[in-house]
Amino acid sequence: MGQRTTVHAACPHDCPDTCAIRVTVEDGVAVRIQGDPDHPPTHGALCTKVARYTERTYHPERLLHPLRRAGPKGSGRFTRVSWDEALEEIATRLRAIAARDPQAILPYSYAGTMGLVQGESIAARFFHRLGASLLDRTICASAGGTALNATYGSRVGMHVEHYRESRVILIWGSNSIASNLHFWTFAQEAKRAGAKLICIDPRRTETADKCHQHIALLPGTDGALALGMINELVRNDWLDHDYIRRHTDGWPELSAQAALWPAERAAAVCGLTAEEVRGLARDYATVEPSAIRLNYGMQRARGGGSAVRLIAALPCLIGAWRRRGGGLLLSSSGFAPIRRNALERPDLLPAPTPRTVNMSAIGEALLREAAPGFGPKIEALVVYNSNPVAVAPQSPQVVRGFAREDLFTVVLEQFQTDTADHADFILPATTQLEHFDVHASYGHTYVLVNEPAIAPLGEARPNTAIFRALAARLGFTEDCFADTDEQIGAQAFDATVDFARLRRTGWWRLPLADAPFADGGFPTPNGRAQFAPAALGVADFVAPYESVQSAPELALRYPLAMISPPARHFLNSTFVNVRSLRSIEGEPLLEMHPDDAARRGLSDGAMVRTYNDRGEYRCRLQVTDRARPGVVVALGVWWRKFGVAGTNANELTHQRLTDIGRAPTFYDCLVEVAASAPDQLAIEA
Ligand SMILES: Nc1nc2c(c(=O)[nH]1)N[C@H]1C(S)=C(S)[C@@H](COP(=O)(O)OP(=O)(O)OC[C@H]3O[C@@H](n4cnc5c(=O)[nH]c(N)nc54)[C@H](O)[C@@H]3O)O[C@H]1N2
Ligand SMILES: Nc1nc2c(c(=O)[nH]1)N[C@H]1C(S)=C(S)[C@@H](COP(=O)(O)OP(=O)(O)OC[C@H]3O[C@@H](n4cnc5c(=O)[nH]c(N)nc54)[C@H](O)[C@@H]3O)O[C@H]1N2
Ligand code: SF4
Ligand SMILES: [Mo]
Numbered sequence: 001m002g003q004r005t006t007v008h009a010a011c012p013h014d015c016p017d018t019c020a021i022r023v024t025v026e027d028g029v030a031v032r033i034q035g036d037p038d039h040p041p042t043h044g045a046l047c048t049k050v051a052r053y054t055e056r057t058y059h060p061e062r063l064l065h066p067l068r069r070a071g072p073k074g075s076g077r078f079t080r081v082s083w084d085e086a087l088e089e090i091a092t093r094l095r096a097i098a099a100r101d102p103q104a105i106l107p108y109s110y111a112g113t114m115g116l117v118q119g120e121s122i123a124a125r126f127f128h129r130l131g132a133s134l135l136d137r138t139i140c141a142s143a144g145g146t147a148l149n150a151t152y153g154s155r156v157g158m159h160v161e162h163y164r165e166s167r168v169i170l171i172w173g174s175n176s177i178a179s180n181l182h183f184w185t186f187a188q189e190a191k192r193a194g195a196k197l198i199c200i201d202p203r204r205t206e207t208a209d210k211c212h213q214h215i216a217l218l219p220g221t222d223g224a225l226a227l228g229m230i231n232e233l234v235r236n237d238w239l240d241h242d243y244i245r246r247h248t249d250g251w252p253e254l255s256a257q258a259a260l261w262p263a264e265r266a267a268a269v270c271g272l273t274a275e276e277v278r279g280l281a282r283d284y285a286t287v288e289p290s291a292i293r294l295n296y297g298m299q300r301a302r303g304g305g306s307a308v309r310l311i312a313a314l315p316c317l318i319g320a321w322r323r324r325g326g327g328l329l330l331s332s333s334g335f336a337p338i339r340r341n342a343l344e345r346p347d348l349l350p351a352p353t354p355r356t357v358n359m360s361a362i363g364e365a366l367l368r369e370a371a372p373g374f375g376p377k378i379e380a381l382v383v384y385n386s387n388p389v390a391v392a393p394q395s396p397q398v399v400r401g402f403a404r405e406d407l408f409t410v411v412l413e414q415f416q417t418d419t420a421d422h423a424d425f426i427l428p429a430t431t432q433l434e435h436f437d438v439h440a441s442y443g444h445t446y447v448l449v450n451e452p453a454i455a456p457l458g459e460a461r462p463n464t465a466i467f468r469a470l471a472a473r474l475g476f477t478e479d480c481f482a483d484t485d486e487q488i489g490a491q492a493f494d495a496t497v498d499f500a501r502l503r504r505t506g507w508w509r510l511p512l513a514d515a516p517f518a519d520g521g522f523p524t525p526n527g528r529a530q531f532a533p534a535a536l537g538v539a540d541f542v543a544p545y546e547s548v549q550s551a552p553e554l555a556l557r558y559p560l561a562m563i564s565p566p567a568r569h570f571l572n573s574t575f576v577n578v579r580s581l582r583s584i585e586g587e588p589l590l591e592m593h594p595d596d597a598a599r600r601g602l603s604d605g606a607m608v609r610t611y612n613d614r615g616e617y618r619c620r621l622q623v624t625d626r627a628r629p630g631v632v633v634a635l636g637v638w639w640r641k642f643g644v645a646g647t648n649a650n651e652l653t654h655q656r657l658t659d660i661g662r663a664p665t666f667y668d669c670l671v672e673v674a675a676s677a678p679d680q681l682a683i684e685a
Helices: 053-057 083-100 122-130 142-152 160-165 181-192 222-235 241-247 251-258 263-270 274-285 304-317 340-344 359-366 395-402 463-473 485-492 499-505 552-557 579-585 594-599
Strands: 004-010 020-026 029-035 067-069 078-080 105-109 134-136 168-172 196-200 213-215 290-294 327-329 356-358 380-384 408-413 425-428 437-439 446-450 507-509 560-563 589-592 607-612 615-623 631-633 670-675
Touching: 004 437, 004 446, 020 446, 029 053, 067 083, 083 105, 083 380, 083 408, 083 425, 083 463, 105 122, 105 134, 105 359, 122 340, 122 463, 134 359, 142 304, 160 181, 160 290, 168 181, 168 274, 181 196, 196 274, 213 274, 222 251, 222 263, 222 274, 222 304, 241 304, 263 274, 290 304, 304 327, 340 485, 356 359, 359 395, 437 485, 446 499, 499 507, 552 670, 589 594, 594 615
Parallel strands: 105 380, 134 356, 168 196, 168 290, 196 213, 290 327, 380 408, 408 425, 560 631, 589 615
Antiparallel strands: 004 020, 020 029, 067 078, 067 425, 437 446, 446 507, 560 670, 589 631, 607 615, 607 670
């Protein structure tokens, strides 16, 4: 019997649950991964994906050595090189570009790991000191986040545990069983205690199946639904006048706006019945405590920011915040006492501040020439914690950008993703089991530590080590480049977090009130929720760029709205290459309602072509009433190389941005679907 130890870890994935994990290690090998039974949100359970984390870590296709491109851009052909050769050549190329204009260098990263150390710490310091372009990290949550900041002053909300006490829960724009499993456990507890669960989602998800009611609105119409509900709250006087008077600003403007939205008008926009709108308002406002679990599904359309502002007003109007089982949660990330400046060191930036490039329109950015108002052409891209070739909207442009022979691309990765295929250099990165990190969460109110369980595999290195080495080669001598990962972990939180204790216990609950806004006290300048802040005015319904109602001419050619929400057994594009999980998801599918399929003469299992002016995507059709009429669903995000024709659903999405927050509009996308020619059927087994 060898040496057996257990270490405290945290799930690194971009998931609101941020589970506390215990890793069992035997003779230097991670043999078991379990949810921490003592951490209240995790309560000992992990999702199917991360329960398989050892399969991912010890995957035979892990990148274990630096690689240099050995074929045309995007060919995916590489040869092994030493770390020394790779770092020296990368440093030489970056130094030469920086000598002309460092803004021609762009970092591209997101939340492949949510860790504060392996995310934006040494990496941000490195790019700040270099004077590289800044990246606007908008691809996921910035429409909803900006809306919460405007309304509540920060990204704050209910504690997830308190949903067990709610008597009615609106699950709004969320397939919780797939993407927020640990919230769902609390919702089920509430359900057993008699709570009514209502799911608001264009798709009949597995979560909708398990709720008492499913409201299948059209994509991008949530703002209209919220206005219709507010209209009903006023008409029936289901308002908490005292809470509104003492703890909110802008109600006169908001109520005037909502007066224009009787249930009939809202219903017509949403593709619902007026009774559905009225019933929803009644259920929401006449039982206490009532709670909303808002998620990001509805903010991926043009009006997503306004929709979140309108929905965020609801718990204030009925005084739901007075009790801890009432209120709303979209994100709790604003509660975490993170010292971003200490981690990222914006003081290292040159003056004037470099330009900012929006990650959500990376395709456009890579294809632009130097221009006033844009700045220099992008000559180098350093990608870490992200797989933009698969996940960024409008892949035809993204791929053309990444395929530029004159672009120098470095990708730090664990696997040879679609993005890594387009690299000049691939640098092998460690996984969560192999490096140190600290975490906050956007779905609960704890901070966590992740101790390394095993030594790095092969020659893999943590992101921090890679950027430290590049900083040294570029001659950056500031002390902050010498910080160890554990020192960075200690800098990550303010003094409310006792770092030494956190390392002993693995996780720690932030000292917050149970019902944080029972007596107002929102983190706005005057402590009141803002319905019509000066910068934005009152929110109204903002129609999608592309929908039958808002773009009737386009809809003549492309009459179906396509949404592409997360698949349950993947995490964005992570895990697509883990065989056991991919076999559960099967293959890329397009769901279509039987009426829409019959109208096109398409049958279940047929290969289809989904297309619009931007491109074409081929996959198998699934005829199912999970999709409502007029809406097709492509669960993703699949790696392009696993697709029939080497594409995924982002072949069809566009790069236009949300009303506020500069975010992508993945679910604001009209398409048409037709049978695919038989010679295009070849699918790899
Ligand atoms: N298993 C799994 N978990 C994940 C992820 C994953 O890929 N897989 N991704 C993680 C990430 S990065 C994030 S940001 C979160 C994402 O979290 P969410 O975006 O909340 O993802 P989902 O739970 O799929 O919920 C989106 C739901 O919104 C619905 N929807 C689409 N358009 C609209 C609309 O206009 N209005 C309304 N009301 N609903 C709409 C979709 O049908 C879908 O069921 O989940 C995280 N967790
Ligand atoms: N059509 C469509 N597109 C979408 C979405 C959608 O719903 N529909 N969702 C969008 C959303 S919400 C998001 S958040 C984005 C997500 O997009 P990304 O942030 O790109 O997320 P992933 O696809 O999970 O890719 C993360 C990559 O980081 C790598 N990685 C993980 N840990 C580390 C590490 O420690 N070091 C390094 N160097 N690499 C690491 C993983 O191997 C993985 O390849 O996708 C967006 N794209
Ligand atoms: S992906 Fe989410 S549910 Fe799964 S282990 Fe990680 S934090 Fe928990
Ligand atoms: Mo996301």
